Each structure stands twice: as C-alpha cells, then as structure tokens.
Amino acid sequence: MIIKTEKDIPSSEITPPEIFQERRKFIQMLGLTLAGANIPSAFAGDNKVFSNLAKSATPDNSLKPTPVELVKNYTNYYEFTFNKDDSTKLAQSMVIDPWSVEISGEVEKPATYHLEDILSQQTLEERIYRFRCVEGWSMVVPWVGFSLANLLKMAKPLSTAQFVKFTTIEQPETMPNQREKKMLDFPYVEGLRIDEAMHPLTMLAVGMYGEKLPKQNGAPLRLVVPWKYGFKSIKAIVKIELLKKPPLTTWNKSAPQEYGFYANVNPAVSHPRWSQNSERLLGSGFFTSRRQTELFNGYGEQVASLYKDMDLRHFF
Amino acid sequence: MNALIKNLWTVTLVVCLLPLLLLGLDVVFDNLGSNPIQAVHIRLGDWSLRFLCIALTITPIQTITRWRGMPEYRQLFGLFAFFYASLHFLVYLLVDHNFNWSLIIMDIIESPYIWFGVFAYIIVFLLGITSSKFAMKKLGKNWKKLHRWVYLAAIASVIHYFWQLKGNLAEPLLYAIIISLLLSFRIFTWFTARQLGKMMIPKGRGDE
Secondary structure, rough: OOOOOOOOOOOOHHOOOHHHHHHHHHHHOOOOOOOOOOOOOOHHOOOOOOOOOEEEOOOOOOOOOOOOOHOOOOOOOOOOOOOOOOOHHHHOOOOOOOOOEEEEEEEEEOEEEEEHHHHHOOOOEEEEEEOOOOOEEEEEEEEEEEEEEEEHHHEEOOOOOEEEEEEEEEOOOHHHHHHOOOOOOOEEEEEOOOEHHHOOOOOOEEEEOOEOOOHOOOOOOEEEOEEEOOHHHOOOOOEEEEEOOOOOOOOHHHHHOOOOOOOOOOOOOHHHHHHHHHEOOOOOOOOOOOOOHHHHHHHHHHHHHOOOOOOOOOOO | OOOHHHHHHHHHHHHHHHHHHHHHHHHHOOOOOOOHHHHHHHHHHHHHHHHHHHHHHHHHHHHHOOOOOOOOHHHHHHHHHHHHHHHHHHHHHHOOOOOOOHHHHHHHHOOHHHHHHHHHHHHHHHHHHHHHHHHHHHHHHEEEEEHHOOOHHHHHHHHHOOOOOOOOOOHHHHHHHHHHHHHHHHHHHHHHHHHHHHOOOOOOOOOO
C-alpha cells in the first residue's frame, strides 16, 4: 500500500546529523544493537516527528484519517479521569522517560528492555487502522509502530506460551484514579491469545499522525488490535508476560457479563445494555448517519480464520 | 403584585430557554469537543431531566408553604421537560441517524437503556398533550391518575441515563437521590393524609 507521509517536517524538529551520529555511536558503544543493525532514523531520540516510515504490509482500505485534534482530545484513560475530554490535560503529568518493558513468563529469553533498545531493532511503519470503541464511536488513526510479533520473537516464546498478558504502568503519583483506587482494579491489564498476538495486524504503536504518541493516547508504547474494541488496545505498557492460561483482564474482571476476554468488534453481538450495530465516526458532521459497524471492524478477511470454530456469541 | 407575577412568568420563560440558546452558541462556535453530536444529545437529555425534577418540586413546595399560586409554573416546567425531551429524541433520530430507520430500529431493539428512554418519553408526551385546562376538565378524575405517571417517567429517565454509562455514575446518582427524595415526600404526605383519614378527622389535606 502507499503510505502518505506528506506532513511537512519543520526543519527545527529534524535532528542535526552530527547529533544523530553521536547517539548512534553511543548506542553502539553500549553494545545495545545487533551487529550491523540499522538504527532507524524513524525514531531519532527526542525528535518529535517520525520520518522515513516504512510502507506497511497491511490492507489498504483507503481510509481517511480522523482529524488529529479529535483523536487527541477524546480518550478513555480511567487512570486519570472518567471523562474523555479531561484526560488530555491530566495525562501530561505522566512520567514516560526513561521507559522500560519487561518481557517474561513462558519465554526462552526473559528480559527488561529499554524502549530505545526495542525501537532500535524495529522498522517503524505507518498503519492506518479503524479504531472502534465499545461505547459506540470510532475513528481512523494512522498509527506509527511495528508488529507485536517482532518483539515477542526477540524473547523467543516457548511452545507452552498460549496467551499474552499486558500491564499498564503503575504511577499513582501522577494518576489520580490509581491513587484513589477508583472504579477499576489498577494497574490495567489486557490480554490476547498467542495467535492473536502474533497476527501481523496486531501492533505496538509509539506514534500517530507521524508524531510521537501524545500521553493521553497511550505514550510511550501502546497496543493496537484493530479488530477488537478499543479497551483491548492497552496504553503505556510496562510488562508483557507470556502465559499458559488466559489472564484476567481489567474490564472482564470488573463486569464479566458485559466485557469478554475476546471483545471482537461484532455488530451482531450486543453489549447487554446497548446495541453494537452502528457507530459514530468522529469527524462526521451533523445530520450524517452513524455508520454500520462491520464484523471484526472490517478486518474479517485477515482475522476471521482465528475464530472459525468458535461461537462468537459465547466468546464475546 | 400582579405585574410582578406577570414579569416573573416572562423571566422564567426566558430562563428556561437559556440552555437551548447556550447550546446553540456552543454548536456555532464548535465548543462541543470531539463528539459534538453526542454532546448535543446528552445536553438536551440532561435539561429534560432537570426540568422534570424542577416540575416535581413544585407540589412539595406548595404543600410546605401552603401557597397555591404555583400550578402554572408546574405546568410550565413540565412542558419544558417535554420540550427538551422532544429535542433530545429528534436529535437522536435526525442529527445522529439522519432518519436511517434500519439503524434506528436495530439500535432501539438492541439497547435496553433506550427502552427506558422511550418509555419515559411516551409518558412525558402524554402528560404534555394533556396539560391544558381543557384536557384537565375533559379527563376529570383520570387526569390526576394519568399525571401521577410523571414519577415513573422520572425513574425511567434516571435508569435510561445511568444504564448507558461504562464508568462514572456520580451524576445519574444525584438525579436518583433528588427523585427519591421528592417521591418519598409524596409518599409521606399521602401516608399522613391516610392516617388522618382513618382518625376520621374531616380536615383533609386535599392540596396534593
């Protein structure tokens, strides 16, 4: 597919080559990169803007991205607030530098990686995905990131690894609802079956719209599983565990009859209290109808085979 | 005195229309965030419920103060609840669905929280169209019976509100508390009136 990265990069935001080279030398000195590994210029230190993004192998459905301001100011981040407008401001207090991610459990090589070291081994891509919230709204987001499978392979999963558990950071000093233990059992936990996690559509995102992820959108590292409801796409990940058994995920624990482990987008399976048949696409104007929700959020061709013998009503 | 009451009436009318005006300004100035349709929809629903609560406080105030000059205001606030509920419903049908009936019907069938909204609206609609003095006379004794359903409408509205939420239940809880207080006041006065009746004291409090 052809990825458009037409966004102009202000020259002030481009890292001067000598600084970039210095960083490169520094990282090599630390022996953090594989011999001959190319450090993608796509994630150049403090640079706010990604460039040279690889072309994604994901399906081209010629989606038109939702205006970025709408995406930045409409986020569910229950660690901060229950209000989708307020998280923009509140999340700014979060500390995301330095950031490391622990990969453990049923793997040959459990390790804790600095985010930069993970990124130095990944080729970043831009992928334009639909994002459908369980609340009945949706948007189209050009994410910047890489396949989760690439990271999992670094840790070499054992054959006993059947599920993957993700955990959000615990930072009660900046997250009011974590501090006050409001509503959900924090830290937030999500999970995937191993085949879902290894699926090429499943990605870890570090950016959107050609820029680093804003904090309220899950910086510095979040999951994106485009055929599942948004709450599966966990934010600010610090731990990835490979497990023999399915993890108890946060919303599933909070209301098991309402939020299942799978949470695949499915217009035929209603939430107990509301229909999932249609969605409001953010950015669509007054007097335009909601859009018909698609099975697997329109990614059925790629993912339906993962669930072919399953009763989707039962495994919702 | 008469002039004051006349002015008060006009002032009240204007104040009751202010939420609509402010909402209109927010639409014009794009002040409603990333999901403006939902924001408009919720704002109208909120005001409908607020006017319903205000209308329901009139009778207790009359009972307590023994001032009888307020039924017109009860009717006015009730009609504004009906007005905002109608806009709320119209926004759902037209602004959010553009009369896409297949989506609308599916949505209503599959969303239990909407059933309560529809139920509440049917009641408020019936009360709205029978609020005139003419209808009152025509319906006679049945008028009071019919208009007692306002409490069911209020309860259904609160269920409609909190049943659609994933998280924060603080606001619907506030309405639930207000409505239960108002309802328990009615039950209390009804109960005391009954006790008085049992004691064969002819001086009933027929000002319910």
